[in-house]
Amino acid sequence: MNITLLPVRGIGEVRPGDDLPGLISAAIGLRDGDVVVVSSKVVSKAMGLTASPLPGEQVEDARRRIAMSAEVADDVVVDTPHVVVVRTRQGYVCANAGIDASNVPGGELLLLPDDVDAAAEALRDGLRRLAAVDVAVIVSDTFGRAWREGQTDVALGVAGMDALRDERGTVDREGQTLRVTLIAQADQVAGAADMVRDKSAGVPVVVVRGLDVVDTSATGGGKALVRPPETDLFPHGRGWLARRLATGEGAPVRAGLPEDWEWQRVAGAAGGGSFVADRIDVADGLAAGRAEAALLDLGYDAVVHPGEGWTVVVRPVGGPAR
Amino acid sequence: MNITLLPVRGIGEVRPGDDLPGLISAAIGLRDGDVVVVSSKVVSKAMGLTASPLPGEQVEDARRRIAMSAEVADDVVVDTPHVVVVRTRQGYVCANAGIDASNVPGGELLLLPDDVDAAAEALRDGLRRLAAVDVAVIVSDTFGRAWREGQTDVALGVAGMDALRDERGTVDREGQTLRVTLIAQADQVAGAADMVRDKSAGVPVVVVRGLDVVDTSATGGGKALVRPPETDLFPHGRGWLARRLATGEGAPVRAGLPEDWEWQRVAGAAGGGSFVADRIDVADGLAAGRAEAALLDLGYDAVVHPGEGWTVVVRPVGGPAR
Structure with a gap:
């Protein structure tokens, strides 16, 4: 299987209200089976998704303020003076909530669409209508990564192809079942497309031709790439607990009841103590503090009530009695 | 720029001592400028980097034991019954330390090379010698990701091309300087190569042809992709603090002195208290527990000494007095 990556030039500066499918289909002859990788930046520009700094506010300060607002973020994952990492309402964990300040005219900020899969689907429909071709569309953005230097493009919105390729249950050459092989192929395509453009040259669209895309409509678009x-395993980062302890801010990042092994760890962390359905009674304040820290680290909304016998209340109510 | 991805078939099962450059150059006609992406699995196989379960030990238990051993791991980042994530001695943060149990004959486990960049360089030298071509080599592996479903291939070892493409300091079309655009292009190439193989079909090598690779030798191979x-910002994951508090295990994950803003947060978390160069004195046990939790969350090796006035000692010694 040979694959060709075609950077699409000549689209020019995209402005609010522009017909993006029209601009793309005028710039390149598309074929059935092509994967059209479109930068989220131009999608947001065409949709007019901009926000402005307040009077006298620096662009960077405005970005931080909007990224941490309840309209944009469900949770703040890392909060340092240098960078804020949030979990957006769409579920993306990324620096500055994906709000873009580069290549945007007039000091405006560019927001991500509320539903990037819908934006990808709309582009796909537009290309089908204008160019009479059946293509897949990926709306991509450039994200940083935990533990690794450098950014890569990932797929936010996906239409017309499966975002994940599920190889679980297939048998390897030694007859062993492959158990954890679920390939994020839409992310790989988004990263591959980024190989043929550089950010400052303005190549907002790349066509990937020759990829044997499959569309079973089984994996639910780009949403399937978002880990619930x-x-x-990484609900918060450096400084999160300190911030939370200092301010009491922050929403619980994990729903549902603790598993048995977690309760055992909390018991160990608390230095023993007895559990009831919705609370832990421990012997002294230090142990309560430790239990609280352990619970917070496990993602639960624990509340310490200082007093006789120090009680840690775990919300939501419920959990195994012993 | 058009790019072609060529899966290399017919290499067959690789065994210890096999001449990998010979097998590759016999299977495909390479050209100057090709990027040869080789699965770490076959590199490890050719190098004979296997380990065996103990008598009576299940393969999964052996993998967990070896992944968490001091010979393999510098730090345990996540420890649950279902998965262990470690920071390997090479700096990779990944499930099971990248130890592979699939497609390995005889119930053996496959370890990563100690120096994957050196392995990539040796492959490149071998291909130059055998086929008289100047190619780049990427040794890749399949990693899971934080926050996103599905795995992608990343570059562990890189030779003959820059792992990172640095666009910092270039100016965007609005005249703004791009400040955080450092592209992990070797990871993008590794992911792109994975698009044309499926794990069970045995395609250990993919050639990427037409990519305009640059080798300034400025970015230090695949090591440059490892975030120190x-x-x-994500030194540990869910359950890490609970484990650490419960067992006292775990090495400090961050070197160097706290920055001022971190000390302020610790002070806030501790509910006030006075700082000296290497310790924090706080008023009561609960506050000490909170300060300890805050310090651990910030990555410091804090030790609580219970006693009159509860002292938290921060190592390494040093820090701003106030």
């Missing part, structure tokens, strides 16, 4: 908080 | 712990 309840299975997320 | 001291700048890592």
Whole structure:
């Protein structure tokens, strides 16, 4: 299988209200089966999704303020003077909530669409109508990563192809079942597309031709690439607990009841103590503090009530009695 | 710029001592400028980097034991019954330390090379010698990600091309300087190569042709893609603090002295108190527990000494007096 990556030039500066499918189909002859990778930046520009700094406010300060607002963020994951990382309402964990301050005219800020899958689907429909082609569309953005230097593009919105390729249950050459092989192929395509553009040259669209895309409509668009908080092993980052302890701010990042092994760890962290359905009674203040820290680290909304016997209340109410 | 991805078939099962450059150059006609993406699995196989379960030990238990051993891991980042995530001695943060149990004959486990950049360089030298071509080599592996579903391939070892493409300091079309655009292009190439293979079909090598690779030798191979712990915003994951408090295990994950803003947060978390160069005196046990939790969350090796006035000692010694 040979694959060709075609950077699409000549689209020019995109402005609010512009017909993006029209601009793309005028700039390149699309074919059935192409994957059209479109920068979220131009999608947001065409949709007019901008916000302005307040009078006298620096652009960076405005970005921070909007990124941490309840309209944009469900949770603040990292909060340092240098960067804020939030979990957006769409579920993306990224610096500055993906709010873009570069390549935007007039000191405006560019917001991500509320529903990027819908934006991808609308682009796909527009291209089908204008160019009579059946293509897949990926709306991509450039994200940083935990533990690794450098950014790569990932797929936010996906239409017309499966975002994930599920190889679980297939058998390897030694006859062992592959158990954890779920490939984020839409992210790989988004990253591959980024190989042929540089940010400052203005190549907002790349066509990936020759990829044998499959559309079973089984994996639910780009939303399928978003790991739900309840299975997320990295719900918060450096400084999160300090901030939370200092201010009392922050929403619980994990729903549902603790699993048995977690209760055992909390018991260990608290230095023993007895559990009831919705609270932990521990012997002294230090142990209560430790239990609270352990619970917070596990993602629960724990509340310490200082007093006789120090009680840690775990919300939501419920949990295994012992 | 058009790019072609060529899966290399017919390499067959690789065994310890096999001549990997010979197998690759026999299977495909390479050209100058190609990027040869080789699965770390076959590199490790050719190098004979296997380990065995103990008598009676399940393969999964052996993998967990070896992944958490001091020979393999510098730090345990997440420890749940379902998965262990460690920071390996090479700096990779990944599930099971990248130890592979699939597609390995005889129930053996496959370890990563100690120096994957050196392995990439040796492959490149071998291909130059055998096929008289100047190619780049990427040794790739399949990693899971924080916050996103699905795995993608990333570049562990890189030779003959820059792992990062630095666009910092370039000016965007609005005349603003791009400040945080450092593209992990070797990871993008590794992910792109994975698009044309499926794990069970045995395509250990993919050639990426037509990519305009640059080798300034300025970015230090695949090591440049590893984020140092001291700048890592996600030094530990769910359950880490609970484990640490319960067992006292775990190495400090961040070196260097706290910054002023961190000391202020610790002071806030501790509910006030006075700082000296290397310790925090706080009023009561609960506050000490909170300060300890805050310090641990910030990555410091804090030790509580219970006693008159509860002292939290921060190591390494040093820090701003006030």
